[in-house]
Amino acid sequence: MIEMEVVYSRPESFTPTTTHYCPGCTHGTAHRLVAEVLDEMGIREKAIGVAPVGCSVFAYDYFNHDFVEAAHGRAPAMATGIKRVRPNNTVYTYQGDGDLASIGMAEIVHAAIRGENITVIFINNAIYGMTGGQMAPTTLPGMRTTSSPGGRDVETMGYPVRMSEMLSTIDGTSYAVRRSLHNPANVRKSKKAIRRAFEVQERGMGFAMVELLSSCPTNLKFTPQQALDFVGDQMVSYYPLGDYKVAPEVKALKV
Amino acid sequence: MALKGTIEVNHKYCKGCSLCVEACPQNVIALDMEHLTPKGYHPAMLIDEGCTGCAICAVVCPDAAITVYRESRKKKTK
Amino acid sequence: MTKELMKGNDAFAEAAVRAGVEGFFGYPITPASEFLEYMAKRMPELGRAFLQAESEIGAIHMVYGAACAGVRSLTATSGPGLSLMSEALSYIAGTEVPAVVVNVMRGGPGLGNIAPSQSDYNQMVKGGGHGDYFPIVLAPATVQEAIDHITLAFDLADKYRSLVFIAVDGNLGQMMEPAELPPMRVLPEEPPSWSVYGAKDREPNILTSIYIDPPDEEVTNIRLLRRWMEVEKNEIRYKEYELEDAEIAVISFGVAGRICSSALRTAREEGVKVGMIRPITLAPFPTEAIRELSKRVRRILVVEMNTGQMLNDVKQAVGGRVPIEFYGRIGGITPLPDEILEEIHRVNQNTEDIADGQEKVEWLERLEARIERGDQ
Numbered sequence: 154m155i156e157m158e159v160v161y162s163r164p165e166s167f168t169p170t171t172t173h174y175c176p177g178c179t180h181g182t183a184h185r186l187v188a189e190v191l192d193e194m195g196i197r198e199k200a201i202g203v204a205p206v207g208c209s210v211f212a213y214d215y216f217n218h219d220f221v222e223a224a225h226g227r228a229p230a231m232a233t234g235i236k237r238v239r240p241n242n243t244v245y246t247y248q249g250d251g252d253l254a255s256i257g258m259a260e261i262v263h264a265a266i267r268g269e270n271i272t273v274i275f276i277n278n279a280i281y282g283m284t285g286g287q288m289a290p291t292t293l294p295g296m297r298t299t300s301s302p303g304g305r306d307v308e309t310m311g312y313p314v315r316m317s318e319m320l321s322t323i324d325g326t327s328y329a330v331r332r333s334l335h336n337p338a339n340v341r342k343s344k345k346a347i348r349r350a351f352e353v354q355e356r357g358m359g360f361a362m363v364e365l366l367s368s369c370p371t372n373l374k375f376t377p378q379q380a381l382d383f384v385g386d387q388m389v390s391y392y393p394l395g396d397y398k399v400a401p402e403v404k405a406l407k408v
Numbered sequence: 409m410a411l412k413g414t415i416e417v418n419h420k421y422c423k424g425c426s427l428c429v430e431a432c433p434q435n436v437i438a439l440d441m442e443h444l445t446p447k448g449y450h451p452a453m454l455i456d457e458g459c460t461g462c463a464i465c466a467v468v469c470p471d472a473a474i475t476v477y478r479e480s481r482k483k484k485t486k
Numbered sequence: 487m488t489k490e491l492m493k494g495n496d497a498f499a500e501a502a503v504r505a506g507v508e509g510f511f512g513y514p515i516t517p518a519s520e521f522l523e524y525m526a527k528r529m530p531e532l533g534r535a536f537l538q539a540e541s542e543i544g545a546i547h548m549v550y551g552a553a554c555a556g557v558r559s560l561t562a563t564s565g566p567g568l569s570l571m572s573e574a575l576s577y578i579a580g581t582e583v584p585a586v587v588v589n590v591m592r593g594g595p596g597l598g599n600i601a602p603s604q605s606d607y608n609q610m611v612k613g614g615g616h617g618d619y620f621p622i623v624l625a626p627a628t629v630q631e632a633i634d635h636i637t638l639a640f641d642l643a644d645k646y647r648s649l650v651f652i653a654v655d656g657n658l659g660q661m662m663e664p665a666e667l668p669p670m671r672v673l674p675e676e677p678p679s680w681s682v683y684g685a686k687d688r689e690p691n692i693l694t695s696i697y698i699d700p701p702d703e704e705v706t707n708i709r710l711l712r713r714w715m716e717v718e719k720n721e722i723r724y725k726e727y728e729l730e731d732a733e734i735a736v737i738s739f740g741v742a743g744r745i746c747s748s749a750l751r752t753a754r755e756e757g758v759k760v761g762m763i764r765p766i767t768l769a770p771f772p773t774e775a776i777r778e779l780s781k782r783v784r785r786i787l788v789v790e791m792n793t794g795q796m797l798n799d800v801k802q803a804v805g806g807r808v809p810i811e812f813y814g815r816i817g818g819i820t821p822l823p824d825e826i827l828e829e830i831h832r833v834n835q836n837t838e839d840i841a842d843g844q845e846k847v848e849w850l851e852r853l854e855a856r857i858e859r860g861d862q
């Protein structure tokens with residue numbers, strides 16, 4: 154007998170709310186993957202999200218679980234406070250690159266140093282989205298932004314920072330990987346990494362971060378597909394995808 | 409025989425970004441230029457036979473707007 | 487319970503433990519470090535969260551997180567640390583979660599020094615962070631009072647979902663005094679209904695300080711202000727000393743107030759009809775009590791360990807009814823009782839009017855002369 158079965162439907166960890174993201178923005182994709190993982194692991198009811206300041210500032214409107222909204226860059230500290238007093242909850246931050254790699258550099262590095270048992274979803278879109286396309290710490294060399302109108306000159310504006318590599322040097326980091334959202338195969342790999350990053354927390358294995366190369370079609374002045382192509386062509390070559398730190402016990406995890 | 413599938417696009421969420429259109433290996437999705445969603449976008453829609461229910465469109469959709477169905481043969485119970 | 491001889495900072499920290507603090511997050515800074523050190527030992531014994539953060543920014547955002555999770559949480563710091571915390575203090579206020587900050591004040595501005603001071607009055611009372619918000623500020627003058635204020639601070643913080651400061655200085659932190667600690671509070675079994683602890687069988691709780699639509703933000707500001715008006719109605723605290731027949735009044739808070747009270751006793755013995763109001767809540771400020779007082783006395787002396795920060799609030803309350811004089815020691819110097827006594831006598835004999843602002847000019851002349859003479 155032939156029946157129609159549902160192979161994919163909107164995750165339950167989502168609220169029935171239309172996001173405010175621009176069409177084709179992969180913030181939405183990243184959200185969806187987190188929601189799918191929370192569903193699959195059955196941990197929605199104990200999840201506490203920490204939203205950043207950035208385009209995903211309203212992330213809490215889209216997830217059907219408890220959420221707090223941090224100050225710009227401070228999500229890892231806030232998540233630390235929550236996790237330390239509510240160790241049985243699943244606590245994760247969701248942060249952009251300005252948030253995590255610029256203003257919040259101290260907070261993320263020290264959360265990693267402490268091996269804080271939280272999960273970090275890090276959206277690297279090489280730009281400040283919310284404030285209108287200024288240069289981010291991750292903006293590629295030569296890339297034009299509203300605050301690097303002549304292109305990022307690394308001599309005066311510094312070099313793009315590779316967070317996964319950097320955090321991988323820290324003993325407290327259990328899991329630091331970079332994935333990309335630019336095509337279906339990579340979206341699937343991203344989801345697996347997110348799943349693993351949450352499993353790390355569930356098993357008390359410490360600090361886990363997934364860096365996701367992401368697109369900002371609006372500020373890059375691209376169509377959604379061109380923006381994904383930019384991620385796949387330009388960003389991936391500066392930010393190689395891969396596993397930068399997978400602690401042995403994390404490697405042994407069957408996910 | 410290849411299994412048949414179909415998709416449903418929820419107009420509340422779809423923003424007409426075309427990423428599913430580009431990603432569909434069967435080239436059976438297009439934007440519906442005749443209609444607008446409540447938010448004012450041309451929504452994605454299935455335009456042809458040949459959907460396999462592979463769910464690739466759903467994997468790339470940033471707005472979780474797509475539900476994917478596929479035929480299933482009742483599994484034999486051992 | 488019996489009184490024990492206890493060192494200020496240790497006593498305050500133990501009081502916080504007994505008040506049910508479940509999260510302490512701090513960063514070393516003199517003269518508040520002993521608080522941190524005490525907690526480092528004590529909190530883990532009880533299975534409660536203690537963490538030395540990477541900075542005061544980290545520490546206060548951890549407090550913010552723990553507060554959102556619905557537990558009593560606390561940090562202790564000093565001026566430079568409090569400056570770094572301003573961001574989170576504004577967020578805590580805007581999110582309407584309860585939190586307590588102990589500020590062991592030291593000399594400033596800048597790195598300043600580690601000696602006792604009261605120069606963070608404005609920083610705490612007037613907010614310090616961005617936006618319209620109204621922290622409660624308690625200013626104990628004895629070790630016992632500070633211990634009592636820790637419990638009070640948490641009760642007020644919970645009741646009004648408010649930010650509460652406890653303003654002490656290094657004098658109090660280092661003082662050995664007999665004091666009685668409160669009994670150990672039984673920790674609540676259920677988290678507060680508004681907090682984040684997992685949305686099981688209920689709608690998600692969202693704690694945020696963003697109200698992107700101005701009308702929503704306006705309503706939020708109105709709510710904050712109305713709540714503050716409740717605080718002003720219910721929670722003003724101050725202590726009166728010998729005011730019945732007083733002709734002149736001293737107004738002073740914290741340790742300065744304590745020194746004034748001993749100078750006042752001597753002055754009384756010497757026949758001066760002097761009394762005092764010591765504000766215990768710097769915010770809400772005992773404006774009405776001071777206004778009433780100004781109708782009964784002929785002169786007021788404000789004493790602070792700063793350049794006259796509370797003075798402005800006193801002036802506002804008095805509204806020019808009687809002359810106000812000022813005396814302060816600054817930069818980490820604590821005035822001596824004799825110094826205050828001299829001021830009380832001087833003020834008692836002075837019958838001249840003082841133009842607004844002139845009190846500071848005259849004070850500076852006296853202070854500089856004193857420094858010139860080489861008196862402490």
Ligand SMILES: Cc1ncc(C[n+]2csc(CCOP(=O)(O)OP(=O)(O)O)c2C)c(N)n1
Nearest residue numbers: 206207208225249250251252280281282283
């Ligand atoms: C203390 C502070 N400084 C600056 C800002 C302004 N601001 C808001 S979002 C943002 C950058 C966000 O960029 P990113 O973290 O890359 O996230 P995206 O918007 O690209 O997702 C800035 C600078 C702020 N809200 N707070």
Ligand code: SF4
Nearest residue numbers: 174175178208282369
């Ligand atoms: S501005 Fe960029 S990052 Fe922000 S929602 Fe739009 S596309 Fe996404």
Ligand code: SF4
Nearest residue numbers: 422423425426428469
């Ligand atoms: S990917 Fe999703 S949002 Fe974009 S057009 Fe297709 S269905 Fe609509």
Ligand code: SF4
Nearest residue numbers: 432459460462463465
């Ligand atoms: S399920 Fe596969 S074949 Fe069907 S529309 Fe989606 S991408 Fe195309």
